[in-house]
Amino acid sequence: MEVVPLVVLLLLLVAGVPAASGERPQLPASECPTSCGDVEIPYPFGIGRNCSIGLNYTVNCLENADGQDRPFIGDTEIIEIMLAQGKGRVYNTISWNCYDDRSRGTWSFDMSGLPYRFSDADNKFTVIGCDTLAYISGTQGGKPYQSGCMTFCQNDSLADGSGSCAGIGCCQTSVPRGLDYIDVRFDSEHDGSSTRNFSPCSYAVLVQENHFSFQSSYITTTKFLDEIYKRSVPVVVTFAIGNETCEEARRNSSRYACVSQHSECVDSPDAPGYLCNCSSGFQGNPYLFNGCQDINECDRLDVYPCKGDCHNTLGGYNCYCPQGTTGNASSTGCIPIPRQSIVTKVVTGVSGSLIFLLLCGLCFYLVCQRKKLEEIKRRYFEEHGGLDLKKKMKEEQNLAFRIFAIKELEKATNNFDDRQILGKGGNGIVYKGILEDKCTVAIKKPKLIDESLKRGFGNETLILSRINHDNIVKLLGCCLETEMPMLVYEFVPNGTLSHLIHENKNCSSISLDIRLRIAYQSAKALEYLHMEASPSIIHGDIKPSNILLDNDYNAKVSDFGASKLIPKDEQQFATLVQFTYGYIDPECLQTYELTYKSDVYSFGVVLLELFTGKKAICFEGPEEQRNLVTIFALFMDENHVFDIFDNQVKEEANVELIQELSELIKRCLYLKGEERPTMKEVVEELHTLRKFTHHPWSSWEQYEQDNVERESLLEEITTHADGKELNIFFS
Structure with missing residues (x-):
């Protein structure tokens, strides 16, 4: 058996870029032959010495046995060189x-x-x-x-x-x-x-x-x-050329082989190295100076179709329908435009002019409206103290607080879609929003605001943003570009205390421990606002819908600082009372002034709702049974207060605990603010109650046995409502 090895010296493949000397690739002399027999030999290959890009690309033109010239590299005969491929x-x-x-x-x-x-x-x-x-x-x-x-x-x-x-x-x-x-x-x-x-x-x-x-x-x-x-x-x-990528080869311009002006470098897919191609719209030899020449597409309509007027451009061409025709000259062709009468042309011209003028007028109107809107936003921003706020933020480098543009909040809430509403109240509407950074926030649009405080609104919100407490919702920023400035808070995911008490079907299953924890944490938040915040803050709108809960039923008080925004105007104040009726301090109804004890009164109503499961105001049933505070006063006066508490509370609590809790609620609801406890005292009492939740005090069953002779609660409530004053308001 005979095995004959065939070693080829680099057929066509540009393997070793010229010389390691680092000089620019050698270009062929004008006398170098460009073909051998019927085979074209394009540069970088060449016939004879100094006619190729390097020794490995030198082609020998030899005569074969038939007397014909044939190109060889080494012992291998070349049939064809396809430079572009x-x-x-x-x-x-x-x-x-x-x-x-x-x-x-x-x-x-x-x-x-x-x-x-x-x-x-x-x-x-x-x-x-x-x-x-x-x-x-x-x-x-x-x-x-x-x-x-x-x-x-x-x-x-x-x-x-x-x-x-x-x-x-x-x-x-x-x-x-x-x-x-x-x-x-x-x-x-x-x-x-x-x-x-x-x-x-x-x-x-x-x-x-x-x-x-x-x-x-x-x-x-x-x-x-x-x-x-x-x-x-x-x-x-x-x-391929050399063993470098295009990026590497371009760094060494003296050895870069793609020398034509309209050429491109392409990494070889098969081996190390690169290839040179002419750019789109050009043809020729990219390895030669000016080797890539513009293709006149108009002379090659079989490849570049044009059924209209063809105009060659550098690297491309344009194809138009001649005047008086219409259509797509590059594909379907052109057809004559039907002749129109003078009247038709006049009507068409006039109509076109009118449409143009209308469009110009519309554009002018839209531009004016846009400028007007921007001017309104700028004016609101200044009216609400935006310039002073930006100055203070720059001085304090307060990066946690942001001034939001109205466009950001519109996008976050899908243009304040009703489906994004989290809640409504006397102070405004709260929307859920998702900012561009995917952060979920709560956005409040106030309904009423004291006109005298508008100028300082920005600074007031900056002060509120410094409040940092585990049981207070964090104020993240504000928007000052609207008539009523908006506030942006952190989002608390588990709804409100109002929803937990009144809308949850399993309200009765809420444990005493959870209720006491919510009460204690809410009181701690109010104590912080009253005594530790600088300056101290009256909440002004304490109610279950303003106490938010996280997934572990930890309380977070929201809408703090509402007193800063409450209008002093009697008519507007009356509008606000419609939404806070049942929680607002009776003294406040006379003076239109909120105090720290106003928060204590409202918190007493919240405690009452939390432990009884009943609403502060219920418009169903007899008129004398609609106000929860009134009903509580009647029960307290008749020593039947145990009956008003939620069944789950009565199952878990002791008689003495309920008595202590009732006394605390009673003190919070005193008519005179000076007789009410401070929030610090409320916190201390709730803390004590939490510590002794499981103390073996008197049982609820014993209390039931001691009161078997009581008459119907409904009859007693009616009797006292008709002819008796309630001690709770006059203690």
Whole structure:
């Protein structure tokens, strides 16, 4: 067996950029030939010395046995150089295994170490013969590779298989990208010798796929080897410049090969290195100065269709319909525009002018409206103290507090969609919003505000933003661009205390411990506002809907500082009372002034709701039973206060605890503010009650036994409401 190695010196592939000297690639002299026989040899390749980009791209033009000039690199004959595709076609020798005196000839093709590869997209490993197994092995960037293909023949009467290479007498298989070395071998156990009586030889070769067409006569004769292809077939190889990427090559301009003005660099997909292409709309040789020339698309209408007037431009072209026609000149073509009468033209012109004027007027109106809106926003911003606020924020570098633009809040609430409403009250409406940074916030739009405080609104909110307490909702910022400035708070996810007490179907299952914790934490928040905040703050609107709960039922007081915003005008104040009726301090109704004890009174009502589960004001039932404070006073006066508490509270609490709690609520609800406790005292008493929640005091059952003779509660309430004053208001 004879094995003949074929070593190729770098066919077409620009492997070693010129010289390591670092000088600009050598360009061909004008006398350098550009073809050999009928094969064009474009730069960076060249025929003879100093005509190529480097030694490895030098082509020898030699005369073959037929007396024709043929181009060679090393021992390999070049068929064609496809510069724009970065490919070339060369001859590859067929390996054979015959059963006569020619025996066997297998070949290898070595391009390792050089930046060119066998094209995986254009070539197929092809085996021809009967019961023949052949292998192709090689390297893929230094890594070993092996594959194979086997043919079958049932007998000497082959089916018509011309053109089809699907296993009967012929098989093909793909090769991977990046092969730089191949070696062809026949399997000794499946070499086709059993069919030598009608199939004299077997063949194996890597061949250009679209250049090969199988014929059944290739099996029964030596026509494939001797006549059709004459021992060599075309194979496609890819090439690249150097071993750098485009980015790396551009850094070294002296060695960068893409020298034409309208050229582009493309990283080679098959091997290290890069290729040069002409930019879109240009053609030619990108490796030469001014090698890429503009394509005149108007001279090539078969490629660049234009059914109208064509005008070439640098790197492209324009295609118009001629005057008097209309349509798409690049595709469907142009059609004549119907002639119009003078009247029609006049009407059309006048109509167009009117429409134009209307559009101009509309645009002018919109611009004016926009300027007017911006002016209104600017005026509101200044009226609400925005300039002073920005100045103070800059001085204090208060980064936690933000001034929001109205556009931000409109986007966050979907233009204040009703579906985003979290709650409504006397002071305003609260919306849920999601800011651009995905932060969820609560946005309050006030309904009423003291006109005298508008100028200082910004500074007031800045002061409120400094409040930092675990049981107080954090004020994040404000918006001053609207008539009623808006406040932006942190979002608390589990709703309000009002929802927990009055809208939760399982209200009775709320444990005593949770109720005491909510009461204690809410009182702590008010104590902080009254005694520790600087300056101290009257809440002014304490009610269950302003006490928020997190997922663990921890309380957070919201809407603090409302007293700063409450109007002093009697009519507006009356409007506010409509929404806080049942919670507002009776003294406040006379003086229109809120005090710290006003918060204590409102908190007493909240405690009453929390532990009884009843609403402060209920408009159902008899008039004398509508006010919870009035009902509580009647129960206290008759020593039946235990009956008003929620069943869950009565199950868990002791008689003495309920008595102590009732006394605390009673003191908070005194008519005279000076007789009410401070929030500090309220906190201390609630803290004591929490500590002794499970103390073995008197049982509720004992209390029930002591009061079995009581009459109907409803009758007693009616009796006292008709003719008796309530001690709770006059203690």
